[in-house]
Amino acid sequence: MSTQFELIPDQEKKAKPLFENEKAYQEFRASYYEQIKPELDRQREARRLSEEDSRKHFVY
Amino acid sequence: MILQENSLLPIVTADPVNLWYEVMRVASPHLDQRGVDRLEKAVQSRAKSVAVERHYIDKDYRDTFTNFHAKKFSTPDARCLRLHFFDRIIDHASILDKAMVESNYLGYSVVRPTRPNCIGRTLFDPRACGLTDCHISLCREEVSIQGTVLEVSGFPFISQDTDVTVCAQSALWMLARYFSNRYSAHPEIYPFRMADLTRDYSIGRVFPTSGLYIWQMAEALRQIGYSPIIYDRNRYNTPGEFEHLMYTYVESGIPILAAFKEHVVVLFGHRSDFSSPETELQEAQPFVFSSRFNREFIGNDDNGFPYQVLGNLNTDCGIPYKLSDVQQFIAGLPEKVFLSAEDFQTVVTNILQHQGVGYLRLSPLISSQKPILRLFLTSGRSFKKRLRARGMGNPIVEDVYRSLPLPHFIWVCEISHSDIYPQNVLGEIIWDATRNPYELDGCIALHYPEMLIVDQGSALNGKQHLLTISVRSHTNYPIFGNNLIRI
Numbered sequence: 301m302s303t304q305f306e307l308i309p310d311q312e313k314k315a316k317p318l319f320e321n322e323k324a325y326q327e328f329r330a331s332y333y334e335q336i337k338p339e340l341d342r343q344r345e346a347r348r349l350s351e352e353d354s355r356k357h358f359v360y
Numbered sequence: 361m362i363l364q365e366n367s368l369l370p371i372v373t374a375d376p377v378n379l380w381y382e383v384m385r386v387a388s389p390h391l392d393q394r395g396v397d398r399l400e401k402a403v404q405s406r407a408k409s410v411a412v413e414r415h416y417i418d419k420d421y422r423d424t425f426t427n428f429h430a431k432k433f434s435t436p437d438a439r440c441l442r443l444h445f446f447d448r449i450i451d452h453a454s455i456l457d458k459a460m461v462e463s464n465y466l467g468y469s470v471v472r473p474t475r476p477n478c479i480g481r482t483l484f485d486p487r488a489c490g491l492t493d494c495h496i497s498l499c500r501e502e503v504s505i506q507g508t509v510l511e512v513s514g515f516p517f518i519s520q521d522t523d524v525t526v527c528a529q530s531a532l533w534m535l536a537r538y539f540s541n542r543y544s545a546h547p548e549i550y551p552f553r554m555a556d557l558t559r560d561y562s563i564g565r566v567f568p569t570s571g572l573y574i575w576q577m578a579e580a581l582r583q584i585g586y587s588p589i590i591y592d593r594n595r596y597n598t599p600g601e602f603e604h605l606m607y608t609y610v611e612s613g614i615p616i617l618a619a620f621k622e623h624v625v626v627l628f629g630h631r632s633d634f635s636s637p638e639t640e641l642q643e644a645q646p647f648v649f650s651s652r653f654n655r656e657f658i659g660n661d662d663n664g665f666p667y668q669v670l671g672n673l674n675t676d677c678g679i680p681y682k683l684s685d686v687q688q689f690i691a692g693l694p695e696k697v698f699l700s701a702e703d704f705q706t707v708v709t710n711i712l713q714h715q716g717v718g719y720l721r722l723s724p725l726i727s728s729q730k731p732i733l734r735l736f737l738t739s740g741r742s743f744k745k746r747l748r749a750r751g752m753g754n755p756i757v758e759d760v761y762r763s764l765p766l767p768h769f770i771w772v773c774e775i776s777h778s779d780i781y782p783q784n785v786l787g788e789i790i791w792d793a794t795r796n797p798y799e800l801d802g803c804i805a806l807h808y809p810e811m812l813i814v815d816q817g818s819a820l821n822g823k824q825h826l827l828t829i830s831v832r833s834h835t836n837y838p839i840f841g842n843n844l845i846r847i
Contacts, residue, residue: 307760307816308829314756318717318813318826325826328716329800335714339706340797347700350592350688351575357688359624360526360571 362386363451368414369506373449376405383410383443390441390471395478398519399443399469401677402489402665407466409446411455411505416442418470420481420533423550424524428567429474436473440480443469444505445488458508467512468503477519481537482666484514486847489667495844496629496658496667497613499541513845515615515628516541517666518551527624528572529555530662532580534626535615535692549584557583574619578690586692589700593687600652603683607651608701609691612737613843617690618659618670620681627670627689629658629844637778641730646713650734650782657683696768696794697737703797704771705735708789711803712773719775723808725786725834732781734774734839737793740766742842753787753837756829757812761805765819769793770804774839784836792818800824809834 308314319325362382363371372382384396418440425438445466454460466488470480483501500513516537520530533554539546557580559566572580578588596602607630609616615628632653640652656671661679670679670686691701712718712731719726744762752758771791776784787807795802801824806813810831817825 305816305820307763307814307819308756311827315827315829318828328714331716332710332714332800333798335710336706337798339710340703343700343702343706346595346702347589347591349595350590353592353594354574354578354590354688357574357619358571359528359574359577359619359622 369411369452369455370414371409371411371451371455373409373451379407379410383412386412387441387443387471390437390473390478391443392475392478394476395471398479398665402484402667403445403466404490406447406488406490407445408448409450411444411446411450413442413444413505416440416470418442418472418480420518420550421470421472421474423552424521427552428524440473441471443471444503445469445484447488455505455508458510461508462510465503465510465512467514472521474521474523477521477662479517479519482517483512484517484666485512486514486667489665491658491667491847494629494631494656494658494847495611496847497538497542497610497615497843498845499538501541515660515666517660517662519662521551523568524555525551526569526571527662528577529569531617531624531626531660532577534660534662535581535617536584538615538628546585554580574624574688574690577617577624581690581692585695587695587697588690588692591689591691602686603654604649604651605691605701606657606686606689607654608705608735609737610657611650611734611843612701614691614693614737617692618657618686619688619690620685621687623661623663623681625659625661625670625679627657627659629847630654631656631658631669632782634778634782637732637781641778647709647731647733648778650732653782694769699771699791699793699795699797699802701735701737701771704773704791704793707797707802708735708771708773708791709733711789711806712775717806717813719808723787723810725809726775726777729777729779732776732778734776734782734785735771736774736840736843737769737771738840738843739768740770741768743770743772743790743840746840746842749838750840751835751837752807753809753834754831756831757807760812760814760829764804764814764816766790766804767792767794772840775808776839780836782839785839786834786836 374382446464448464467484469482472480498513503510520526536549540548558576561579581588593602618627640648656669668679672683773789774785775787790804792802812829817823
C-alpha cells in the first residue's frame, strides 16, 4: 500500500487523512458524483451533436 | 540596390518604397503582385534587405509537384524561390558570418510557381510582423543560407495552391507543422499526404480538392495521431461558453481549427486585457475565468498573411471575419488527453464549490475575494520543470509536487485574485488528464494557501488516498507560463 513511501520527510507527522473514516469518504464520493453527473451528461450530448453538425459543415 | 543580381543568391536592399518592386523584379516569374502584397502586409517596412535564394527545392512543394502538378500537360517549375528577410542592410559577406546577421533575421517565405497563390511554406518571427502584447504558440526552425545556419521562431504559414490544398488542408498543414517542429513525437506531414488522409472518408474524387467537411478535417487529424474534439457554437448556449473553450485550448498551447461558414483558419494565440477587471468581477458567477479578459485571438488565415487577429471588431490587419462568426472549432488533443476542457471545468468547479473540500470552507484567503480561475493543460514534466523557479508558495508544496509521480498530461486550474493576477496565483488544482470525468479519482492535488490535499494513493497506482498537509506560511507565486510565449 502507498504508506510505505513518503512524499515528504516525516510524512507521518505532517500529513493526515482528509477523511476520518471510510463512511465519510464514501459520502463525499456520492455527493460529488451527484453534483457533477448532470453537467457531464449535458457536455457529452453537446459533443455528440457537434459531431453530427460537423457532417454538414463544408469549408473550401 | 541589387547585389549580385545574376547569382543564385541576389540580395535586394532598397528604401521601403522601392524594396518590394525590386524584390518582385528579381523573384519573377514565381513571385507575382498578389504574393508581394501579402508579404508586404506581413513584414511591412521592417524588412531592409531580402536575400533571394534561387533554385530552392522545397520539401512541401516538391511533394505536391511530384504527386499532382507533374501530371499536368503544362507543368510548372519543379523548383521554388526562398526569400530571406533581414531588418538591416546586409551583403554577401555578412551572410557568411552568423554572428553578424542572426539577430537581424526575420524569417523566410518560399515562393512557389503556383497560381493564384504563390506563397508557400513561410516562417516569420512574430515581431517581424509587428505583433505585440499577446501570448502565442511558437516553434523553432534552423534555416541554412548557403551554409550559414540561422534560427527563427514563429508559427508556420502556407497559402492554398487551389489544386491539392484549399483552406482546409492548409489549416491542417499549419497546425501539424507546428507540432512536428516543436515535438519530435509528431511526424512531419507534407501537403499531398495531408490532403490524401481523407481518401477513405470521401465521396467522389480527392484531387483536385474542392474542400473538406469539418468531420473530415477531424478525421485527418485522427489519422496522424491526434485525438480531435469538435465543438459547435449552437450546442454551447451559455454566453461566452464557446469562446471560453476556444481560449482554454489555445491557452494550453493547443492550436485550434476555427471554422466560419465556408472557411477555416488556425488560431494559436490570444491578446488579453486585465487593466480594468471591475466589469468581469461584478458578474453573478462565483468565479471569473481568465478567458473573460481575452479580447482577440491570433491566427493564420491561408487567404491572408501570418499573425492576423480575430476579434469582434473588423480591423485592417485582421482575419476578415468576427469572432462571433466562428461556427465550429476542432481541438486536436494529444492522444493521452482523455479529459476534455469542459469536463475538467465541470469537475474542478464542483470541487471548488463542494461543501466539504471547497474553498469557502477551507480557504479564508481565497474566500476574501472573487477568485479568478485559469484552466490549462500541460505535461507533468513541464509542470515539474518550473517548480523551483515558481516556489509554489511554500517549500512543502514544492517538495510534495517534486516527488509526486504525475501522468504525461495534467489539467491545471490556477486560483488567483484580481489584485495579483495575471502575475501571481494563490494555489491550484491538478487533475489527471487521462481520467474519465465520471471517475472521482482524478484529483491529484488541491492546493489552497492554507493547506495541500494530495492523493498519494493514485499517484502510486493504488486506491485513492487523500492526505492533508497544513501550510503554515504562504506567499503568492508566479503563474505557470510555458505553454505560450509572451510577445
